[in-house]
Amino acid sequence: MTAPGLALTGSAAFGDTPVFGPLTLEVPAGQWTCLLGPSGVGKTTLLRLVAGLDELTQFDGRITTTDGDPLRGRIALMAQSDLLMPWLSVLENTLLGARLRGETPDKTHARDVLARVGLSDHQDKRPGALSGGQRQRVALARTLMEDRPVVLLDEPFSALDAKTRAEMQDMACKVLEGRTVLMVTHDPGEAARLGHQIVVMEQTGLRDVTPPPGAIPRAVDAPETLRTQAELLAQLLRAA
Amino acid sequence: MRGLWKTPGASIAGSALLAILLWQAVVSLAAPPSYILPGPYDVAETLITQRGQIWHHTWYTASEVLLGLALGAGLGALSAIGLAASPLATALLRPMMVFSQAIPVFVLAPILTLWLGYGIWPKVIMALLIIYFPVTSAFFDALMRTPQNWLDLARVMGASRGRVMRHIRIPAALPGLASGLRLAAVYAPIGVIISEWVGASQGLGYLILLALGRVKVDLMFATTIALAVMTLLVYAGVDRACRRWLDRA
Numbered sequence: 001m002t003a004p005g006l007a008l009t010g011s012a013a014f015g016d017t018p019v020f021g022p023l024t025l026e027v028p029a030g031q032w033t034c035l036l037g038p039s040g041v042g043k044t045t046l047l048r049l050v051a052g053l054d055e056l057t058q059f060d061g062r063i064t065t066t067d068g069d070p071l072r073g074r075i076a077l078m079a080q081s082d083l084l085m086p087w088l089s090v091l092e093n094t095l096l097g098a099r100l101r102g103e104t105p106d107k108t109h110a111r112d113v114l115a116r117v118g119l120s121d122h123q124d125k126r127p128g129a130l131s132g133g134q135r136q137r138v139a140l141a142r143t144l145m146e147d148r149p150v151v152l153l154d155e156p157f158s159a160l161d162a163k164t165r166a167e168m169q170d171m172a173c174k175v176l177e178g179r180t181v182l183m184v185t186h187d188p189g190e191a192a193r194l195g196h197q198i199v200v201m202e203q204t205g206l207r208d209v210t211p212p213p214g215a216i217p218r219a220v221d222a223p224e225t226l227r228t229q230a231e232l233l234a235q236l237l238r239a240a
Numbered sequence: 241m242r243g244l245w246k247t248p249g250a251s252i253a254g255s256a257l258l259a260i261l262l263w264q265a266v267v268s269l270a271a272p273p274s275y276i277l278p279g280p281y282d283v284a285e286t287l288i289t290q291r292g293q294i295w296h297h298t299w300y301t302a303s304e305v306l307l308g309l310a311l312g313a314g315l316g317a318l319s320a321i322g323l324a325a326s327p328l329a330t331a332l333l334r335p336m337m338v339f340s341q342a343i344p345v346f347v348l349a350p351i352l353t354l355w356l357g358y359g360i361w362p363k364v365i366m367a368l369l370i371i372y373f374p375v376t377s378a379f380f381d382a383l384m385r386t387p388q389n390w391l392d393l394a395r396v397m398g399a400s401r402g403r404v405m406r407h408i409r410i411p412a413a414l415p416g417l418a419s420g421l422r423l424a425a426v427y428a429p430i431g432v433i434i435s436e437w438v439g440a441s442q443g444l445g446y447l448i449l450l451a452l453g454r455v456k457v458d459l460m461f462a463t464t465i466a467l468a469v470m471t472l473l474v475y476a477g478v479d480r481a482c483r484r485w486l487d488r489a
Binding site: 053076077079083085096097099101102146 | 390398400407412
């Protein structure tokens with residue numbers, strides 16, 4: 001699997017109200033791009049446009065890939081809420097995509113993936129019996145089962161406590177390595193840890209922020225990471 | 241002792257005892273003739289002496305109710321899925337269904353008897369008609385309330401509409417169907433009794449009219465109690481089946 005890079009150029013409006021102005025977002029192949037910004041600035045709309053989900057917003061522009069093939073069918077999505085089906089077991093939830101496409105579910109592979117996210121002992125449980133962090137790991141396993149080169153993350157860890165969030169960031173980095181990841185986040189610390197690219201979205205457009213040095217996930221207590229985190233927060237405060 | 245009344249069994253027994261005492265009080269104080277209002281003792285005696293007859297008619301009515309329930313629930317569930325799958329069907333059929341609810345279903349009982357005779361079918365159809373709308377409506381509303389996030393996820397996964405219906409919308413809407421079925425369990429006996437009043441040779445509705453015609457008011461009351469117990473049992477059965485099914489699904 002070679003992950004393509006992608007680029008979105010254009011503007012979006014909801015009726016007469018502009019959602020975001022003319023902008024260009026480039027998401028390099030095989031890397032993490034973190035999109036940060038205040039609420040209501042259109043981050044999620046942008047992500048939904050890339051996912052091909054937004055039908056109500058008028059988008060005037062283009063979404064392109066570096067290999068020229070369409071994005072359709074090459075995307076996996078992970079959102080803030082885990083979106084697990086409460087009536088299915090952990091294993092069945094992991095296999096949801098295959099089930100929805102009418103493919104033969106590959107249980108062996110699903111068990112391997114669950115083992116990678118540390119849920120081997122929970123595969124027959126219902127989501128209701130799991131903690132928030134475990135549920136989000138099932139969602140991550142489901143995303144991995146899709147095995148798509150492009151992964152869209154919409155604040156996937158924002159509802160977790162600080163420790164679980166940091167653990168999930170480490171795990172996601174490891175298991176999504178080599179894929180093109182576009183992550184929308186509210187959390188400057190998360191962007192500083194995970195972004196190969198960090199982009200701040202404001203009313204006026206996008207602004208690139210130099211990421212801290214080093215491979216991801218960066219250590220939570222590395223001085224450069226903390227400095228970038230503080231800078232990002234200061235920028236968000238100024239923008240608001 | 242205080243806590244005892246909080247258990248369901250004690251609460252039901254206490255409530256029944258209170259009702260019987262009130263009934264007996266009215267009979268003792270107003271002393272109506274027994275062909276107007278018999279006392280609880282007379283009715284209990286009739287229940288025991290006439291148990292063979294009452295059991296026969298209860299069984300007959302129960303089979304009409306259960307058949308009507310099964311057909312109405314099946315047809316209602318299928319209609320709800322059909323409507324939820326097709327906006328065109330919803331646009332065309334929903335107003336018709338709502339309008340049909342403005343017709344009191346009871347007015348159809350005589351014509352059903354004319355068309356289908358005195359056997360069980362007009363009763364079954366009547367039960368079906370009376371429960372069809374609550375079942376369809378409860379299930380349809382639940383099918384239309386699937387969380388948008390789930391549908392988005394399914395779309396990114398490349399799901400077909402049919403599979404989204406089967407694997408997400410229907411399972412997510414089962415609690416709605418269950419509440420429709422619980423309502424149906426209480427409504428179905430009403431439809432059956434009305435239809436039995438219009439024309440029948442068996443069943444609890446028939447027995448009630450027969451008893452009144454012969455001024456056997458105690459038998460009429462005993463039959464009514466049998467009908468109430470049957471309805472409660474049908475409700476409890478449906479409720480239990482729904483719970484088990486939802487736990488497993």
